[in-house]
Structures are given as structure tokens and as C-alpha cells.
Amino acid sequence: MPRKKPFSNKQKKKQLQVKRERKRGDTGSGPSSRNASVERGGERQSDTSDSETTDIRRMNQQPFREGRYDPNRYRLHYEKESKEDVEKRKKVAREKVLQPISDKELEINISDIYPSEKGLCFPRRPSWNYEMTRENLLRKEEKSYRDYLDDLHSRNPPGSLSHFEHNLETWRQLWRVLEMSDVVLLIVDIRHPVLQFPPSLYHYITGELQKQVVLVLNKVDLCPPPLVIAWKHYMTSQFPHLQIVCFTSHPGQPYSTVLQKKRMRRKAGWSQAGGPIDILKACQEITAGRVDLSSWEQKIQRDAVAEQLDDERPDEGAESVLMEHHSDSAMEMSSPSQELYKDGVLTLGCIGFPNVGKSSVINSLVGRKVVSVSRTPGHTKYFQTYYLSQTVKLCDCPGLVFPSRVDKQLQILAGIYPVSQLQEPYSSVGYLCERASVLSVLKLKHPNLLENNTHPENQGSEELNWTAWDVCEAWAERRGYKTAKAARNDVYRAANSLLRLAIDGRLCLCVRPPGYSCLREQWENHPDLPEILALQGRTTEEEGTGDRDDDEDGESSTEPEEERDRDADDDEDGDDEDEGFGHPRQKDNKPSGFTVNMYNVLRENECE
Numbered sequence: 301m302p303r304k305k306p307f308s309n310k311q312k313k314k315q316l317q318v319k320r321e322r323k324r325g326d327t328g329s330g331p332s333s334r335n336a337s338v339e340r341g342g343e344r345q346s347d348t349s350d351s352e353t354t355d356i357r358r359m360n361q362q363p364f365r366e367g368r369y370d371p372n373r374y375r376l377h378y379e380k381e382s383k384e385d386v387e388k389r390k391k392v393a394r395e396k397v398l399q400p401i402s403d404k405e406l407e408i409n410i411s412d413i414y415p416s417e418k419g420l421c422f423p424r425r426p427s428w429n430y431e432m433t434r435e436n437l438l439r440k441e442e443k444s445y446r447d448y449l450d451d452l453h454s455r456n457p458p459g460s461l462s463h464f465e466h467n468l469e470t471w472r473q474l475w476r477v478l479e480m481s482d483v484v485l486l487i488v489d490i491r492h493p494v495l496q497f498p499p500s501l502y503h504y505i506t507g508e509l510q511k512q513v514v515l516v517l518n519k520v521d522l523c524p525p526p527l528v529i530a531w532k533h534y535m536t537s538q539f540p541h542l543q544i545v546c547f548t549s550h551p552g553q554p555y556s557t558v559l560q561k562k563r564m565r566r567k568a569g570w571s572q573a574g575g576p577i578d579i580l581k582a583c584q585e586i587t588a589g590r591v592d593l594s595s596w597e598q599k600i601q602r603d604a605v606a607e608q609l610d611d612e613r614p615d616e617g618a619e620s621v622l623m624e625h626h627s628d629s630a631m632e633m634s635s636p637s638q639e640l641y642k643d644g645v646l647t648l649g650c651i652g653f654p655n656v657g658k659s660s661v662i663n664s665l666v667g668r669k670v671v672s673v674s675r676t677p678g679h680t681k682y683f684q685t686y687y688l689s690q691t692v693k694l695c696d697c698p699g700l701v702f703p704s705r706v707d708k709q710l711q712i713l714a715g716i717y718p719v720s721q722l723q724e725p726y727s728s729v730g731y732l733c734e735r736a737s738v739l740s741v742l743k744l745k746h747p748n749l750l751e752n753n754t755h756p757e758n759q760g761s762e763e764l765n766w767t768a769w770d771v772c773e774a775w776a777e778r779r780g781y782k783t784a785k786a787a788r789n790d791v792y793r794a795a796n797s798l799l800r801l802a803i804d805g806r807l808c809l810c811v812r813p814p815g816y817s818c819l820r821e822q823w824e825n826h827p828d829l830p831e832i833l834a835l836q837g838r839t840t841e842e843e844g845t846g847d848r849d850d851d852e853d854g855e856s857s858t859e860p861e862e863e864r865d866r867d868a869d870d871d872e873d874g875d876d877e878d879e880g881f882g883h884p885r886q887k888d889n890k891p892s893g894f895t896v897n898m899y900n901v902l903r904e905n906e907c908e
């Protein structure tokens with residue numbers, strides 16, 4: 301059989317990019333490449349941020365035409381890492397033998413992520429009044445932001461802080477959303493909620509602003525029900541005034557690939573999400589009759605009926621949604637001391653880190669796609685409000701990463717960094733392998749045992765030591781990822797692919813609240829379990845097997861899908877135009893390949 305012609309990741313990206321540009325009607329001129337994200341001397345920057353105080357890496361540059369809305373305005377800005385740091389981590393990934401960590405080490409206390417003495421607050425908007433000119437206000441904001449960064453760096457030694465947002469424009473956006481909102485929906489990913497819940501934000505909203513926060517534990521379909529309950533209890537114990545709601549936009553469909561999600565949504569629409577009624581209930585409790593929310597309640601009921609009547613054509617029956625596009629000046633001069641529930645309307649601000657599912661929550665509440673969804677963090681570009689009903693308004697905000705002391709590797713696995721732009725993905729792969737049963741789930745073969753490797757020491761050895769690099773090498777071999785020039789195993793692409801599987805939830809890494817291991821039995825027999833299972837769209841029987849599906853029968857494999865959408869970083873709601881690239885699906889249309897292992901991280905010492 302002739303050898304497959306190597307097709308590099310770079311070539312494929314280029315091909316995708318050209319396709320996207322064609323679709324948008326772009327001619328190809330201008331700074332349109334996402335790959336051109338690293339700053340180059342003299343390159344024209346279209347983003348309007350003028351807040352560079354350090355060496356900043358700007359992500360996800362989008363095509364931009366003069367006179368139109370600048371889509372790069374809120375793109376992610378992270379501090380650049382030094383070449384030495386990147387090289388050091390690469391070396392460790394090549395040399396350090398992976399050791400599975402104990403259950404206890406998966407437990408994370410929020411004060412470890414946001415230690416109170418480290419000044420891990422977020423930039424605040426300085427005081428202002430209507431006498432100030434726009435320029436004065438902007439200058440004052442920039443100065444205050446620089447002071448904030450100086451203070452932060454003075455209290456935290458270099459390298460100790462996580463990646464965090466350096467784009468002042470995005471912080472400005474947060475200020476405005478907080479000012480406009482009556483109630484804030486703070487959305488986090490249930491797999492690692494403490495990473496995405498900055499206590500300083502909570503205290504600012506509930507204290508200074510005197511507003512209420514509803515914590516939305518999103519993506520519960522990706523987490524074992526006992527752990528969902530344990531997190532809920534932990535967050536309530538730490539922040540007693542929080543209203544907590546569990547949510548999923550994909551009930552009954554854990555680990556869906558991009559293409560599966562598209563298909564299912566086309567079939568079932570957005571109104572099948574689990575949790576909108578609980579958000580309504582939380583708001584009813586908060587507003588205590590000061591806003592008439594009956595129109596929202598009726599909308600939820602209507603959506604449920606429409607879904608039952610016509611689940612083949614959900615969007616056709618969906619109601620149209622009134623949207624408001626905000627001009628900058630309108631937002632800049634919004635008053636911070638705005639009265640609550642102005643004109644009898646409840647304004648809900650949706651905020652959260654990138655990729656936690658804010659857009660999906662909005663679409664699910666509205667019952668149809670109004671915001672574009674993507675697995676690429678930092679996708680949300682526009683500030684808009686959507687009327688859910690006559691008396692309820694939703695206000696969207698770009699994803700924001702607050703400074704913390706969390707490991708950068710875990711941050712990456714939490715999806716805050718565009719995987720395609722990582723300079724060094726291997727250490728995150730190592731971090732994942734030490735915490736989730738990747739080797740056994742993917743049934744990887746050690747590179748030293750591959751046919752063409754005749755290393756005498758390792759021949760036939762079962763108990764081989766694995767490094768992160770070995771894992772990537774084995775996955776590249778397994779997937780047939782080759783470099784274009786030398787047709788060697790493309791470990792970079794393999795590492796990216798593994799990280800995407802983890803971010804999408806197909807390789808499951810969930811951190812746990814403190815004490816989870818000791819109280820495990822309590823959570824596994826908790827009376828709220830059926831409620832969480834119902835929300836996930838699963839049954840008790842499924843739970844019985846789903847948690848322990850080691851055997852082949854319990855497998856659901858998605859390898860061809862993974863292959864096809866491996867780099868489909870862009871809009872998940874677009875056309876299926878990317879279905880054709882990559883490797884074709886098997887003839888019998890059955891997926892083949894690795895085991896997708898539900899909640900595998902909770903298995904009994906599987907990596908040990």
C-alpha cells in the first residue's frame with residue numbers, strides 16, 4: 301500500500317483559513333491569520349487596546365475591515381512566556397517520568413487558588429463623573445490599570461501568577477456589564493469551579509455593588525453526579541449568600557464532538573438544556589416579587605411544549621428575540637449607581653472565564669442560537685443584550701481570566717488558552733496523564749515497544765516509564781500524525797489533540813473539593829443524586845455502569861470524529877463545511893478507536 305502523503309497541521313490550518321475567508325467574502329488581504337498571533341515588528345494591530353505594560357501575546361486575530369466593528373477589540377491578551385521557561389518545560393516533558401498523583405492531590409481549596417494575602421483582586425473602574433471628557437476618563441482608567449498591575453506584580457514573584465487577561469478593553473467590558481446588571485450570572489465549568497470563581501469578584505458584587513450573584517455550575521454532563529453535589533455544598537459553605545444552579549446545554553450527550561454537537565442541536569435545538577427553570581427560580585427568590593417574571597416562566601413552558609410538538613424543527617417555532625447592540629458611548633456613560641430593575645426589567649449579566657459556556661447558557665435560555673459558540677476561548681466578540689421576555693434582559697460579556705495562583709497547566713486544561721497557539725503543550729499533557737487515566741483509556745503503546753524500535757533494554761518490558769513526550773509520541777503514532785517534511789511523528793499535533801480531548805471532556809479531568817475522598821460515600825449516596833442524573837439526561841442504571849465502564853461494551857468511541865474536528869476551533873454553529881477534511885469515516889459508519897471513559901478520573905487508582 302502506498303504510504304499516506306503527510307499533511308501537516310500547518311497546511312491544514314492554512315486550508316481552513318482560506319475556506320473561512322472565502323466564506324466571509326474576504327479577499328485575503330489584511331491581517332487575517334490567527335496564526336499571526338505572535339507580535340511581529342511593524343505589524344499593524346487592529347485592536348484598540350492601549351494598555352501594554354508588559355510583553356503581551358495577543359490571541360485569535362480576526363479579519364478586520366476598515367470602518368466595520370473591530371472583532372479584535374476583546375481578544376485575549378496574555379503575558380508572553382520567556383523562551384527559557386518554554387524550553388525548560390519542554391525538557392521536563394521529555395525527561396520527567398510521569399507518576400500518578402494521589403486522590404488527595406486532586407482536591408483543591410479555593411484559598412490555594414486565590415490566597416487572600418496576595419492581592420489577587422481585579423482591576424476596578426476608577427471613579428468618574430459627567431464633567432470629565434471621554435479622553436480624561438480613558439486616561440484615568442489606563443493609569444489605574446497600570447497601578448493595579450504594578451501592585452499585583454509587587455506582591456507576586458515572577459512566574460507565580462497564572463495566565464490572566466491583560467486587555468484593558470475586556471476589563472472595561474466587565475465594568476459595564478456589572479454596572480448594567482441587576483443580578484449577575486457567574487458561570488463556571490463544574491470540572492474545576494474554584495479556578496473560575498474569584499472571591500474578589502463575588503465580594504465586590506455582593507458588597508460594594510449590593511447585587512446578587514447566581515453561580516451557574518455549567519457542563520454538569522461532564523462530571524460525576526456525586527462530585528457535582530460535593531462542589532455545590534463546598535461553594536455554599538464558602539459563600540453562604542450564593543444562589544447555586546446546576547446547568548447543562550448538552551444533557552444526555554457527554555463528550556459530543558463539534559460535529560455531533562452541531563447535528564444534535566440541529567435536531568433538538570437549544571431549548572432542551574437542563575437548568576433554565578432553576579435559573580428562573582433563583583431569580584424569583586432574589587427579586588422577591590419586585591419584577592414580574594411570569595412572562596419568562598411562560599416562555600419556558602412554551603419552549604417545552606414547542607420542543608415536544610416539533611423537535612425536528614425547533615428553530616422554526618422559536619420566538620424572535622429582540623437584541624440591542626450597544627455603542628461605546630452609551631456604555632461608557634452608564635451610571636454605576638443605577639437603580640435596580642429599572643422600568644420593571646430584570647437585567648441578567650452573564651460573566652465568566654473563556655470557554656465556560658456563557659454563550660451556550662444564553663442560547664439555552666433564549667431557546668435558540670443568538671450567540672455563536674466555539675471551543676476556542678475568547679470567541680465572544682460583541683457586547684449585546686437579548687430580551688428573553690418583556691421583563692427579562694440578558695447581557696453578554698467576553699470571557700475574562702482573573703489573576704490567580706493556579707498552575708498554568710491546569711488552566712490550559714480548563715480551556716482558557718487557545719490550544720492551537722500554545723508554544724509548549726507537552727507539560728499540560730503530562731499534568732493530565734498524572735491525574736487521569738489517559739494511558740489505559742487510550743490504550744497507548746510505549747514508543748520503545750514500537751516495531752521499528754529495537755532498544756534491547758526495553759524489549760518486551762511491560763512496566764515502562766512514560767514521559768509526557770512519550771505519550772504524545774505514542775498518540776502521534778497511533779493517529780498517524782506525521783510532519784510534512786521528514787514524515788516523523790508529529791508530537792506537537794498529538795499533544796494538541798490530547799489537550800482538545802481533555803478540554804472537550806472526552807478525557808475527563810475533574811478536580812475535587814477538599815475532603816472529597818474522605819466523604820466520598822456520603823456524596824455517592826446523597827439524596828440529590830437522582831435530581832442531578834435527571835439534569836444530565838441520564839438514568840440511575842446508566843450511572844451504575846457509566847462510572848465504571850472499563851469493559852469494551854461500555855465504550856463509545858469517537859476517533860474518526862476527533863480526527864475530523866481536531867482543529868475545528870472556529871464557530872461550532874457554522875455549516876458543516878469542515879466535515880470533508882481529514883480522514884474519512886469508516887465505511888460501516890461505526891466509530892472506531894479509543895475508549896471514551898466516563899468520569900474515568902474517579903476510578904480506583906487506575907493509573908497506579
Ligand SMILES: Nc1nc2c(ncn2[C@@H]2O[C@H](COP(=O)(O)OP(=O)(O)OP(=O)(O)O)[C@@H](O)[C@H]2O)c(=O)[nH]1
Nearest residue numbers: 549654655656657658659660674677678679680699
Ligand atoms: N459538554 C458540554 N459542553 C458545553 C456545554 N456548554 C458549552 N459547551 C461547550 O464548551 C465550549 C465553549 O462554549 P461557549 O458557549 O462558546 O463558551 P463561552 O464561555 O461563551 O466562550 P468564550 O466565547 O470564550 O467566552 C463549546 O465547545 C461548547 O460546545 C455543556 O453544557 N456541556
